[in-house]
Amino acid sequence: MFEGLAAATTSTRGSDALSTWTRTESAACARKVATMAAMLEDAYAASGSADRDQWCLDNVDAVAAHIGAAQNITPGAAFHQLLIAVALHERFPHVAAVFAEGLITYALVKTVVQRGALVTDPDALRTLDALLAEAFGNWEPRSVDKTEKAVDVFVHQVDPQAVRRDETKARGRSVDVRIEEDGSGMATILATLFAHDAKAFEARLKNLAATVCPADPRTADQLRADAIGAIGTDRMACLCGNDDCVAAQNPPATGVVVYVIASDEALAEPDPDPDPAPPAPRPESPAPPPETPASTPTPTEERAAIDGEEPPLFDKPLRDLTLTEALTPAPGYFAKLRPAALMGGLFLPGAIACRATIGATITRIVHPGQAPPENRYRPSKKLADFIRCRDMTCRFPGCRVPATNCDLDHTIPWPHGPTAASNLKCVCRRHHLLKTFWGGENGWRDRQLDDGTVIWTAPDGREFVTTPGSRLLFPELSRPTATVRVRDVPASHTAGLTMPRRRTTRAQDRANRIHHERELNREAWEAEADAELPPAF
Structure with missing residues (x-):
């Protein structure tokens, strides 16, 4: 099917080619999703998989880690894709067949899986699967909200208590911190909270903004924004720069x-007073002045450029601008x-x-250079600080857990491998357990180079290379360190170690969640039915 769709398009132009490639894209995504479900099926078929279901890092986690490494995506994204893939092929085989033909998108598949998650009766589930697969033949474009409501209509037909109810607005209160990854160094905070708490928060921002002196260069909006950053303290840092500023006498301090x-x-x-540039020598003969680029701000001016009012777009009134000047952007600078x-x-x-x-x-970071290894298991603070700043994140492929939340892992296990920069890396607890208990001959293996590069080998033999996160901005942290001298390493170093275990399996947790939500739906459904009854006489 997929090969036929791809062969049907011989050009990249025209609406026919666009429609065919759109369908091909969906069909290719269906094959990818089917591969994920097959990987988990193979993991369950392996020897000893039943016992691993109660491991803290179970079969699903191990397969999700492999999926994340193969696609270079975060563990959370890989885990979510795997759950969608398994639910689709186990619960909605007819919808999966329509998906394989490229007739529906992955976004619609996710909606079906999520909105139909509470259907537990096998007959009702088969009926829902058939109804949806038939309806998708003439499915019209819909918004996300209308798509969910349309799927809910079919769910209500087969099992009214399986319709997922929206949370009330009060239950949906939350705080979402989105750190922009566009290089601006900024973040957006979206919060939904009680009205009285919002008023108190607003007053708190005003009070914090008032702790700086009137000479502070920031605008009112900038002060309120910076007050959010200082919410854990009782003061803000004043930026007026005056030596006699009273507000600057008490710098902020926080435990965060x-x-x-x-x-x-x-x-x-x-x-504050940079030395003036020496005067240029006067030429012996008059010459036209050279064209000079736009003035480059000094470091002091760069520091001050993020505060105060926005500079004007043009250096003269709009009425005096030509069309070319109005459309020409201001020159940039390094x-x-x-x-x-x-x-x-x-x-x-x-x-x-x-x-x-x-x-x-x-805290100054000291590169260890060719220093000998430390004669102990736990690295010193100086060495640990270097490793975390060199790596910045977990070194497993696709993982973005900050290094401060990671373990410092010996690539060659201690005591066979030394405690040295060339043998240490940051690995989050999840992937540390993955390497320890899902490693070995047929599991995950890793080796580390002197410059901090880590080469991971997956259970299927495929290699993934990760480099230190500091290599782009701080390449000096990736300078090679002393080469590791390896002692005899045993085939297995997990003797006496046990994987932390769950109290209940993942399947039991899911069943309990579904049962709890269905009970809430049943109670709400019965209450609505009682409210519709006519009054008794």
Whole structure:
């Protein structure tokens, strides 16, 4: 089917080619989803898989890790895709067949799986599967909300208590912090909370913004935004720069720790009176002045550029501009301040990195060079700080867990491998357990190079290479360290170790959640039915 669709398009032009390639894309996605379901089926068929279902890192986790590495996506995204794939092929085989033909999209498949999750009766599930597969033949375009409602109509036909009810607005209160990955160093916070808490929060921001002196260069909106960052303290750092500022006498302090990796430039104090440039020698003969590029701001000006009012777009009134001048963007410039990074690999512009150093505790990172290994299992703080700043994140393929939340793993197990930079890397607890208990001859294996590069070998023999997260912004942290001298390594180093176990299996947890939600639906359905009864006489 897929090969036929691909062969049907001989051109990349025209609406016919677009329609065919759209269907081909869906059919290819269906094959990918089927592969995921088959990988989990193979894991369950392996010897000893029943016992591993109660492991803290069970069969589903192990397969999801393999899927994430193969697609270079995060473990959470891989886990979600695997659950959709398994539910589709186990519960909705007719819908899976329509998907394999490329007639529906992956987004619609996800909606079907999620909205039909509470149907437990086998006969009702088969009926729902057949109804949906038949309806998709003439399915018209719908928004996400209308698609969910349309699927709910079919679910209601076969099992009214399986319709997923929306949470009330009060139950849906939440805070969503979205850190932008566009290199701006900014983040967006979206919060839904009680009205009275919102008023108290607003008052708290105003009070914090009032702790700086009137000479602070920030606007009212900028002060309110920075007050959110200082919400864990009772004061804000005043940026007026005056030596006699009363507000600056009490710098903020907080128990919250945010790790930022920066160069010495971000730590340097701005020079209030830079030395003027020496005058250029006067030419012997008059010559036309050379064309000079747009003025490049100094580091001090870059630090101050993130505060205050927006500069004007043009240097003269609009009525005096020609059309060419109005449409020509202002020339850019190369920033002089070296960028930094949050622990986890997020880019942070130099000016914002300078702001982050105000009131911060500074720890110098020392490259170990060719220093000999440490004669103990747990690395020293100096070595541990270097490893975390070099790696920035978990070193498993696709994983983005910040290094501060990771274990420091010996690539060659201690004591056969030394405690040295060339044998240590950051690995989150999930992937540490994966390597330890799902490793060995037919499991995950890894080896590490002197520059911090880690080469992972999957159970199927495929290799994945991960490099230190600091290599782009701070290549000096990836300079080679002392080569590891290996002692005799046993075939297995897990003797005496046991995988943490679950109290209940994943399947039992899912069944309990479905039963609980169906009971809530039953109670609500009965209450609605009683409310519709006529009054008794």
